[in-house]
Amino acid sequence: MHDIKAIRENPDAFDAALARRGDAPVTGEILKLDEARRGMILNAETAQAEQNKASKLVGAAKASGDEAEFERLRALVSDKKAEVAQMQAEAKELDAKLTDKLARIPNLPADDVPRGADENDNVEVNRWGDVPTLDFTAKEHFEIASVAASMDFETAAKTSGARFVMLKGAVARIHRALAQFMVDTHVDHNGLTEYVTPVLVRDEAMYGTDKLPKFGDDSYQTTNGWWLIPTSEVTLTYSVSGDVLEEATLPRRMTAHTLCFRSEAGSAGRDTSGMLRQHQFEKVEMVSITHPDTSDEEQKRMLRCAEDLLERLNVPYRTVLLCTGDMGFGAQRTYDIEAWLPGQNAYREISSVSTTGAFQARRMNARFKPADGGKPQFVHTLNGSGLAVGRCLIAVLENGQRADGSVKLPEVLAPYLGGKTVLSVDGTLS
Numbered sequence: 105m106h107d108i109k110a111i112r113e114n115p116d117a118f119d120a121a122l123a124r125r126g127d128a129p130v131t132g133e134i135l136k137l138d139e140a141r142r143g144m145i146l147n148a149e150t151a152q153a154e155q156n157k158a159s160k161l162v163g164a165a166k167a168s169g170d171e172a173e174f175e176r177l178r179a180l181v182s183d184k185k186a187e188v189a190q191m192q193a194e195a196k197e198l199d200a201k202l203t204d205k206l207a208r209i210p211n212l213p214a215d216d217v218p219r220g221a222d223e224n225d226n227v228e229v230n231r232w233g234d235v236p237t238l239d240f241t242a243k244e245h246f247e248i249a250s251v252a253a254s255m256d257f258e259t260a261a262k263t264s265g266a267r268f269v270m271l272k273g274a275v276a277r278i279h280r281a282l283a284q285f286m287v288d289t290h291v292d293h294n295g296l297t298e299y300v301t302p303v304l305v306r307d308e309a310m311y312g313t314d315k316l317p318k319f320g321d322d323s324y325q326t327t328n329g330w331w332l333i334p335t336s337e338v339t340l341t342y343s344v345s346g347d348v349l350e351e352a353t354l355p356r357r358m359t360a361h362t363l364c365f366r367s368e369a370g371s372a373g374r375d376t377s378g379m380l381r382q383h384q385f386e387k388v389e390m391v392s393i394t395h396p397d398t399s400d401e402e403q404k405r406m407l408r409c410a411e412d413l414l415e416r417l418n419v420p421y422r423t424v425l426l427c428t429g430d431m432g433f434g435a436q437r438t439y440d441i442e443a444w445l446p447g448q449n450a451y452r453e454i455s456s457v458s459t460t461g462a463f464q465a466r467r468m469n470a471r472f473k474p475a476d477g478g479k480p481q482f483v484h485t486l487n488g489s490g491l492a493v494g495r496c497l498i499a500v501l502e503n504g505q506r507a508d509g510s511v512k513l514p515e516v517l518a519p520y521l522g523g524k525t526v527l528s529v530d531g532t533l534s
Contacts, residue, residue: 105467106206108138121212124219124428134205141198148191155184207311208318211463213428214437220427226440227427232411233420235444240507244447245498246378249509250527251275255379267368267383274533275497278513279386281520282500283361283493286388286413290490294409296359296390301339303363304330309342312468314434314460324365332365337487340391345468349393349483351475355402356393359490361386379494380452386493392486395472396462399484403459406488407439410455413491417514419499420444422451436461441491443499454495457488501527 111118115131122130162177218227246255254275260268271279290296310316310331315323315338324332333339340358349356364387379385390409394402407423414421426438435458442451462482465471471480504512504527511527518525524533 105463106209106212107466108134108202108206111135112138118212122209124213124217125210125431126221126429127210130205130209134202137198137202137205141195141202144191144195144198148188148195151184151188151191155181155188158184204317207467210433211314211436211460213431213435214459214461217431217437218425218427219429221429222427223430225427226424226430228422228424229439230411230423231421232415233418233444235420236446236503238446238505238507242446242449242502243505244378244445245501247447248501248505248511250511250529250531251501254531264383267381269379269382273531274527275501275531277521277533278500278517278527279493279497281517282496283386283388284520285416285517286491286493286496287359287361289413289416290359290388290390290409293412294357296357296409299336299340299343299358299360301333301336301343301360301362303333303339303365305333305338305342306330308345308468309338312342312345313338313464314467318433322367324367333362334366335364335387335487335489336360336362336389337391340389341393341464341485341487342468344393344470344483347470348480349470349472351395351472354393354395354472354483355398358391358393359388361388361493379498382494388490388493390457390488390490393470394484394486396481396484399459399461399486402484403437403439403457403486406486406490407441407457410441410457410488410490413496414441414443414454414499416516417496417500419496419503419514421454432456432458434458434460434463436463443495445499445502446505447502452495454499455489455491457486459484459486 111131111134115135119129119131158177158180162174162181218225220226245251254271254273256270256272260270287298291298304326307316315334323334340360364385366383368381368383390406392402392406411421411423421441421443424440424442426440431438438456438458440453441455443454445452461484464485465482470483472483473480500514501511506512509529513521513525513527515525521533526534528534
């Protein structure tokens with residue numbers, strides 16, 4: 105959500121920042137609506153004052169025995185009361201329209217975000233690991249002999265439809281091991297606090313984390329109004345909604361492993377093979393609630409937490425700074441980490457780490473009390489995948505595949521797999 109005061113003070117700069125995203129100017133319409141709203145509020149306040157003044161005179165007219173003046177004043181009070189009610193209703197309607205308009209405007213990009221139209225204009229900032237040189241034709245994850253029987257899309261389609269999968273046996277265990285490894289690393293090495301959160305949330309939580317109203321079609325809603333979370337960014341971030349935190353408690357660093365649900369509206373035909381894009385998936389999320397002065401450094405810290413996981417798993421990756429045209433609605437700045445997938449001969453996104461500044465905090469009224477006793481200020485919120493579990497499974501399987509159809513697994517997973525480090529051709533661990 106944007107600050108209407110900031111738009112009033114510098115509308116040209118606001119439109120210029122939106123133009124970097126490729127969006128049309130909006131301040132003309134916004135300020136016209138704001139002016140009408142403020143004018144109606146002033147009119148209502150003026151009419152209310154006239155009503156109050158007339159109300160005080162009614163008693164005096166009655167006491168003086170001036171019946172005509174009494175009736176005139178009583179009628180005036182009645183008219184003013186109706187007028188005030190009408191004006192207040194119109195002001196409330198205008199306020200709702202303004203709030204809705206502001207809620208649909210994306211966040212403004214940080215000054216260091218490169219201008220661009222799409223993913224082709226993203227800027228690579230880091231690359232790690234050697235892309236494996238294989239003496240055989242690399243297969244996609246679902247084609248690997250040791251994996252195929254345990255990654256069941258047909259049965260999942262029978263129960264749920266397209267873009268679902270059933271994992272079983274050793275592959276299911278590796279998937280679970282990856283999630284546990286991620287959470288343990290975040291807690292034991294990165295200083296994050298683990299949470300177990302709901303996966304059903306109310307409208308307010310989706311709105312406060314900028315998923316509503318613009319992206320309702322991308323999520324699932326139950327018949328009684330709950331939303332299935334697209335990521336635990338929603339629950340973790342919204343946990344501070346309405347709070348005034350002590351500055352000394354910042355930053356708050358949180359992580360959660362949850363199921364996630366996305367309808368993938370508008371993504372027909374994209375990445376439909378295998379597990380890469382599913383309606384239901386698991387993710388380990390990172391969320392930080394910070395002081396505005398430290399949010400940029402916190403984003404770098406979160407990015408390293410995610411990159412470190414891939415390095416521990418020995419998965420080659422590259423990190424890119426997203427351009428303005430490829431950045432998400434609520435982000436001021438986003439880094440994507442893309443893991444190397446031999447089966448696709450390409451780097452594919454496995455994590456996004458974003459800072460939203462005060463954009464989400466303003467929507468959910470999350471503030472902190474400065475230590476010096478100053479006026480409460482909005483916190484900054486950040487979120488990042490640490491990591492997408494299913495996509496990490498894909499990366500581990502494809503990078504570890506061997507000519508005979510077995511898979512060499514990362515050593516860091518051995519404690520979670522009973523000391524075993526190979527997915528054998530028959531689908532068992534050894």
